[in-house]
Amino acid sequence: MNIFRLFNKQRSAPLARERLQVLLAHERAASSCDLVSILREEILAVIAKHVQVDAERVHVKMDRSENMSILEIDVEIPLDPALQAA
Amino acid sequence: MGKVIVVTSGKGGVGKTTSTAALGAALAQRNEKVVVVDFDVGLRNLDLVMGAERRVVYDLVNVIQGDAKLPQALIRDKRLETLFLLPASQTRDKDNLTPEGVEWVINELKRYFDWVICDSPAGIERGATLAMRHADVAVVVTNPEVSSVRDSDRIIGLLDSKTLKAERGERMEKHLLLTRYDAARAQRGDMLKVEDVLEILSIPLLGIIPESMDVLRASNLGAPVTLADARSAPALAYFEAARRLAGEIVPISMPEEKRGIFGKIFSRRAA
Numbered sequence: 001m002n003i004f005r006l007f008n009k010q011r012s013a014p015l016a017r018e019r020l021q022v023l024l025a026h027e028r029a030a031s032s033c034d035l036v037s038i039l040r041e042e043i044l045a046v047i048a049k050h051v052q053v054d055a056e057r058v059h060v061k062m063d064r065s066e067n068m069s070i071l072e073i074d075v076e077i078p079l080d081p082a083l084q085a086a
Numbered sequence: 087m088g089k090v091i092v093v094t095s096g097k098g099g100v101g102k103t104t105s106t107a108a109l110g111a112a113l114a115q116r117n118e119k120v121v122v123v124d125f126d127v128g129l130r131n132l133d134l135v136m137g138a139e140r141r142v143v144y145d146l147v148n149v150i151q152g153d154a155k156l157p158q159a160l161i162r163d164k165r166l167e168t169l170f171l172l173p174a175s176q177t178r179d180k181d182n183l184t185p186e187g188v189e190w191v192i193n194e195l196k197r198y199f200d201w202v203i204c205d206s207p208a209g210i211e212r213g214a215t216l217a218m219r220h221a222d223v224a225v226v227v228t229n230p231e232v233s234s235v236r237d238s239d240r241i242i243g244l245l246d247s248k249t250l251k252a253e254r255g256e257r258m259e260k261h262l263l264l265t266r267y268d269a270a271r272a273q274r275g276d277m278l279k280v281e282d283v284l285e286i287l288s289i290p291l292l293g294i295i296p297e298s299m300d301v302l303r304a305s306n307l308g309a310p311v312t313l314a315d316a317r318s319a320p321a322l323a324y325f326e327a328a329r330r331l332a333g334e335i336v337p338i339s340m341p342e343e344k345r346g347i348f349g350k351i352f353s354r355r356a357a
């Protein structure tokens with residue numbers, strides 16, 4: 001092994017890891033995209049029956065971990081009680 | 087009822103067939119009844135790796151089309167009494183595999199064998215989805231390399247959506263088998279590390295199989311590596327993986343760097 005090569009060339013594995021993480025986050029989001037948008041619409045409709053919410057303030061996200069997929073739903077509900085539907 | 091395992095990867099040439107044969111023989115050496123099924127119709131290879139290529143008379147497609155009975159197509163291993171092979175067809179193409187036919191064959195095999203291990207073809211098309219369709223457990227074979235990891239991620243997505251288990255809303259059990267791992271290269275930072283791949287794919291680890299000449303030697307001889315040289319490093323790693331598949335709790339042993347005296351001195355200086 002050439003000792004100079006060892007110092008001159010950057011390790012490539014960390015870059016591979018980083019590129020994969022970015023790419024797969026994208027690809028996973030794209031493949032669960034349809035489901036997420038359907039869920040988002042339906043969840044929004046259910047909540048809107050009881051509370052007035054801004055459609056822009058509803059975030060639905062799908063994440064995969066070891067034993068399950070995690071569906072994260074983040075809904076901002078306005079504090080002002082006057083805005084709440086009857 | 088036996089357990090159905092699919093050995094799958096997306097990417098080609100990562101070690102599915104090698105792993106199917108090695109795990110099958112390892113489980114059979116525990117006296118469990120095992121059948122390995124070649125789903126790679128048109129490009130069969132499991133018969134060669136198992137050393138049974140000259141004994142193939144009937145195959146999976148013959149059975150599905152009713153030209154042969156299932157027991158006629160099964161080939162018993164010459165070394166292990168409890169190990170059988172159901173070969174794929176070399177001449178037909180994969181359109182001859184019907185979903186109903188595959189379902190019938192798998193259900194029959196489950197009645198007689200403890201383990202039905204399906205060697206998937208590469209890709210994410212029909213052949214691969216048929217091979218995974220009836221699985222209880224998936225072994226995702228991955229090399230520590232970007233395109234293999236990406237394809238494994240695609241396959242994990244399919245396992246969670248296109249299998250019977252997934253459609254029934256059950257959880258598909260998935261295990262990562264990291265193959266062709268070169269500890270020295272990973273140590274130098276030129277190859278993805280075990281932790282990297284695990285973190286990215288986030289499925290539990292079944293085993294780490296080192297890159298080894300012993301695998302090539304075994305395939306030249308026509309024997310699963312766990313039979314050809316049971317004490318070689320890849321064989322030991324496959325035995326460990328087989329024990330985990332069978333439900334034993336075995337700590338993962340990390341492959342050792344193989345270094346000459348020169349390498350040892352050098353790495354001590356570098357550290």
Ligand SMILES: Nc1ncnc2c1ncn2[C@@H]1O[C@H](COP(=O)(O)OP(=O)(O)OP(=O)(O)O)[C@@H](O)[C@H]1O
Binds near residue numbers: 104297298
């Ligand atoms: N641990 C290993 N060390 C060295 N060589 C290996 C190892 N595992 C597999 N190989 C070699 O890699 C090649 C491909 O292996 P194999 O046929 O098992 O892959 P595969 O995933 O079944 O391929 P395909 O997608 O074409 O079906 C073979 O030449 C095999 O000997």
Ligand SMILES: [Mg+2]
Binds near residue numbers: 102103126205206
């Ligand atoms: Mg193969």
